[in-house]
Amino acid sequence: MDNSAMEYLFSGTGLALIGAVVAALAGIGSAVGIGIAGQAAAGVVAEDPKKFGRVLILQALPGTQGIYGLLVAFLILNKIGMVGGDGLMEISRTTGLYILAAALPMGLVGIFSAICQGKAAAAGIMMVAKRPEEFAKGTIFAAMVETYAVLALLISLIMLMGLNVTAM
Amino acid sequence: MSIVKMKRISVAGMAEDRKDLIRKLQKLGAVEISNQDWKLSDPQWAQQVQKGDREPELTEIEVQLAKTRLAIETLERYDTAKKPLIFTRRLMDEDSFLQQTKQESALSSCRDEALRLREQLNQIDEQINQNNLEAAALAPWESFGVPLNRLQTAKTKLILGLLPLAVETGQCAGALQEEFPATAFFEISRDKSMIYAAVICLKEEEEDVWRRLRGFGFNRIALEEADATASQRRAALTAQVQEQQKSREAVVEALKVQAEHLPKLQLLHDSLALKRDRCRAGENFLKTKKTFLLEGWIPAGCEDKASQILDSCGCWYEYREPQDGEEIPILLQNSSFATPFEAITQLYSLPVAGNIDPTKFFAPFYVMFFGIMLSDAGYGIVLALACALLLKKYRLEGMFQKMIRLFFYCGLSTVFWGAVFGGWFGDFFTVLGSMFGADIAIPPLWFNPLDNIMGMLVFSLIFGVIHLFAGMAVNAYLLIRDGHPFDAFCDVGLWYLLIGGIGVIFLGSSLGLAGVSQAGTYMAVGGAVGVLLTGGRHNKGIGKVTGGLGSLYNVTSYLSDVLSYSRLLALGLSTGVVAQVVNMMGSLAGDGIVGLIVLMIAFIIGHTFNMAVNLLGSFVHASRLQYVEFFGKFYEGGGEPFSPFRADTKYVNIVSEK
Numbered sequence: 001m002d003n004s005a006m007e008y009l010f011s012g013t014g015l016a017l018i019g020a021v022v023a024a025l026a027g028i029g030s031a032v033g034i035g036i037a038g039q040a041a042a043g044v045v046a047e048d049p050k051k052f053g054r055v056l057i058l059q060a061l062p063g064t065q066g067i068y069g070l071l072v073a074f075l076i077l078n079k080i081g082m083v084g085g086d087g088l089m090e091i092s093r094t095t096g097l098y099i100l101a102a103a104l105p106m107g108l109v110g111i112f113s114a115i116c117q118g119k120a121a122a123a124g125i126m127m128v129a130k131r132p133e134e135f136a137k138g139t140i141f142a143a144m145v146e147t148y149a150v151l152a153l154l155i156s157l158i159m160l161m162g163l164n165v166t167a168m
Numbered sequence: 169m170s171i172v173k174m175k176r177i178s179v180a181g182m183a184e185d186r187k188d189l190i191r192k193l194q195k196l197g198a199v200e201i202s203n204q205d206w207k208l209s210d211p212q213w214a215q216q217v218q219k220g221d222r223e224p225e226l227t228e229i230e231v232q233l234a235k236t237r238l239a240i241e242t243l244e245r246y247d248t249a250k251k252p253l254i255f256t257r258r259l260m261d262e263d264s265f266l267q268q269t270k271q272e273s274a275l276s277s278c279r280d281e282a283l284r285l286r287e288q289l290n291q292i293d294e295q296i297n298q299n300n301l302e303a304a305a306l307a308p309w310e311s312f313g314v315p316l317n318r319l320q321t322a323k324t325k326l327i328l329g330l331l332p333l334a335v336e337t338g339q340c341a342g343a344l345q346e347e348f349p350a351t352a353f354f355e356i357s358r359d360k361s362m363i364y365a366a367v368i369c370l371k372e373e374e375e376d377v378w379r380r381l382r383g384f385g386f387n388r389i390a391l392e393e394a395d396a397t398a399s400q401r402r403a404a405l406t407a408q409v410q411e412q413q414k415s416r417e418a419v420v421e422a423l424k425v426q427a428e429h430l431p432k433l434q435l436l437h438d439s440l441a442l443k444r445d446r447c448r449a450g451e452n453f454l455k456t457k458k459t460f461l462l463e464g465w466i467p468a469g470c471e472d473k474a475s476q477i478l479d480s481c482g483c484w485y486e487y488r489e490p491q492d493g494e495e496i497p498i499l500l501q502n503s504s505f506a507t508p509f510e511a512i513t514q515l516y517s518l519p520v521a522g523n524i525d526p527t528k529f530f531a532p533f534y535v536m537f538f539g540i541m542l543s544d545a546g547y548g549i550v551l552a553l554a555c556a557l558l559l560k561k562y563r564l565e566g567m568f569q570k571m572i573r574l575f576f577y578c579g580l581s582t583v584f585w586g587a588v589f590g591g592w593f594g595d596f597f598t599v600l601g602s603m604f605g606a607d608i609a610i611p612p613l614w615f616n617p618l619d620n621i622m623g624m625l626v627f628s629l630i631f632g633v634i635h636l637f638a639g640m641a642v643n644a645y646l647l648i649r650d651g652h653p654f655d656a657f658c659d660v661g662l663w664y665l666l667i668g669g670i671g672v673i674f675l676g677s678s679l680g681l682a683g684v685s686q687a688g689t690y691m692a693v694g695g696a697v698g699v700l701l702t703g704g705r706h707n708k709g710i711g712k713v714t715g716g717l718g719s720l721y722n723v724t725s726y727l728s729d730v731l732s733y734s735r736l737l738a739l740g741l742s743t744g745v746v747a748q749v750v751n752m753m754g755s756l757a758g759d760g761i762v763g764l765i766v767l768m769i770a771f772i773i774g775h776t777f778n779m780a781v782n783l784l785g786s787f788v789h790a791s792r793l794q795y796v797e798f799f800g801k802f803y804e805g806g807g808e809p810f811s812p813f814r815a816d817t818k819y820v821n822i823v824s825e826k
Contacts, residue, residue, distance in 0.1 A: 057784060060781065060784055061784075061788065063781060064742070064781070064785055067742050067746060067781065068738065068742060070745075070746065070749070071741060071742050071745045071746070074745055074748075074749055075745070083752060135515070136515030136516060136791065136795075137516075139788050139791070140788075140791065140792050140795055140796070143788050143789060143792045144792075144796070146735075146789075147732060147735070150734060150735045150738040150739075151731065151734065153738045153742075154625065154734045154737065154738060157621050157737075157738075157741070158621065158622065158625070161621045161622070
């Protein structure tokens with residue numbers, strides 16, 4: 001591959017944008033997780049429509065990873081000037097790679113933790129079907145999973161904030 | 169103490185006073201009546217006393233209650249009166265409640281009328297359903313001109329049936345004709361899935377013809393007999409259904425009118441429910457021929473009122489302290505600020521008798537963490553206002569009222585932390601200002617976490633350490649209270665030294681003071697050595713060494729506890745950033761009036777969504793920090809809630825005059 005194609009495919013800005021994409025992909029996990037929980041929720045509501053409010057809250061829990069992903073993606077776009085700045089900057093390939101690396105924890109952990117959280121939430125929903133009074137415990141079980149999404153977000157944020165992005 | 173002390177109460181009295189006493193105790197609502205069945209398995213007791221058997225009466229009341237519930241359900245469906253957003257029990261003074269429920273026959277005739285109408289409606293619906301089904305079955309036979317009760321003559325028989333679409337009808341007719349010349353095949357109609365056909369044959373050949381037809385997949389059917397052709401019958405049925413629809417509407421109208429009596433039925437329901445509860449309470453009494461015996465729990469401080477009642481009923485009674493091994497019911501009592509947070513404790517599990525009510529300890533932290541995580545003054549204002557409005561407009565009760573008050577406090581805290589971190593619907597006012605060329609910026613009172621993520625992280629962890637230390641302090645208090653001051657020193661004091669020392673090391677290095685770091689190191693090492701030496705103190709032999717190592721390994725659990733508080737930063741940031749994204753999307757349409765309208769639409773939809781999601785997140789994670797990190801340090805749940813015998817009504821709140 002000649003050099004100009006490399007420049008074209010792997011420009012710094014391009015890599016940074018891929019980073020934003022990777023972070024936003026955490027939404028896949030949230031979608032799957034909420035879908036899993038939603039199936040369980042619909043089953044419970046079929047038996048007892050009064051439980052709608054409670055199971056809806058449980059179903060919404062795996063949604064945060066998508067939001068964290070959005071957060072990281074937004075910060076990346078902000079860093080490279082695509083939003084809220086003076087227009088898209090051309091940045092060096094090294095910086096672009098750094099940004100891509102920073103997005104990875106949130107993107108990967110976001111996807112898997114949201115799916116697992118969805119499973120925990122579905123189990124919580126099943127629990128609410130039998131013991132509605134134990135609703136709070138169901139939410140806590142699901143929230144335990146989220147800790148790791150929070151930690152991934154933390155690392156992604158610290159890496160991003162530590163980067164000094166300047167135009168080439 | 170915020171777990172209310174309980175006293176055991178024993179009462180003996182004359183059988184004729186029993187009913188009066190039960191009534192008065194229900195009104196007082198401060199005594200939990202215990203089940204005494206265990207005494208009956210003791211032969212000595214069993215000789216003397218019997219269980220207060222109220223089974224037949226109870227069953228009768230339950231039946232009445234179920235009927236009333238059904239009537240209320242039915243009428244609620246047809247009630248046209250405007251319902252309030254939130255259901256609250258209506259107030260009623262005791263006298264008028266008693267007076268109105270006294271005419272039980274009038275009330276139950278209201279109920280029976282509602283049930284009769286319900287029954288009528290069900291019958292009509294069933295008939296309509298049946299007729300519709302029949303009409304639908306006749307539809308394909310519209311063009312079949314033979315009356316449905318004349319499907320045979322002396323020698324011939326008409327067979328009706330269905331054929332699969334794939335069958336070639338000509339071929340089928342030809343094949344029949346060939347084999348049975350005295351047979352005629354007619355296709356009546358066909359629809360998307362079936363061919364409807366009639367076959368005339370000789371009676372003596374019927375079996376054989378049918379067998380042949382089955383070879384083509386013919387499925388014989390029978391239509392409901394009638395002295396009319398299919399189309400006539402169908403028209404008659406449709407007309408009938410229309411008639412029935414009319415009478416159905418009449419019944420529905422009658423139900424709507426009957427719905428006026430809902431309040432009466434609700435009174436009946438509550439009156440029956442009270443009666444049932446009295447009956448059930450009576451089941452827990454032990455009785456001899458002329459006397460009864462009652463045992464229960466009463467919160468310390470309520471003895472005077474109970475004594476008054478017991479004296480007036482001429483009973484003998486005594487109070488005593490609970491004994492070891494008795495399961496004491498738990499009632500929490502807190503200051504007016506902390507009371508709403510009992511809901512959070514209840515959602516987890518009440519403390520066991522020897523433990524402590526954690527509510528007042530975590531309440532300030534809860535409010536603070538919630539505020540930091542929602543961290544938008546605009547959202548805080550909306551939340552606090554909404555809760556204040558609910559509290560003012562409705563007379564809320566119980567758990568619901570506690571939750572709303574809790575969210576009210578949390579809303580206020582959110583306003584505070586939002587102002588501290590500079591979030592007012594994200595950066596909405598800056599965006600709005602820039603539309604009109606104005607430069608509005610609401611500076612944060614402290615700092616914007618987005619500009620200083622590391623700073624925010626450090627403060628989150630510091631808040632966490634304070635929270636954890638508070639939980640450990642409660643543990644130390646419990647240990648000292650129960651006479652284990654040395655355990656308190658080892659399990660809490662040494663860890664304070666260790667964790668505090670690590671904190672001081674960080675402090676020193678960030679301030680660049682080597683001396684401070686040095687001191688921190690000594691503290692941490694001192695704490696670690698202490699833990700290492702004392703961790704195995706309850707073990708024997710080699711366990712004393714391994715116990716210490718195991719105990720020191722707990723450092724990892726403290727580390728994960730502290731790191732868990734980074735969610736304060738994460739949730740706070742996610743509120744702020746998503747709010748900014750919403751504002752940015754709203755501003756994409758440019759300046760001017762169109763831009764303003766788009767901004768407003770984006771504002772309402774976007775911020776409603778963001779607020780809802782983050783409200784949920786803040787609630788769940790503020791609770792989690794209490795349940796997992798804070799409670800983990802000292803709390804033991806699993807207490808049985810105190811459930812006094814009281815006027816537990818659903819629709820009316822009976823207020824007794826003082």
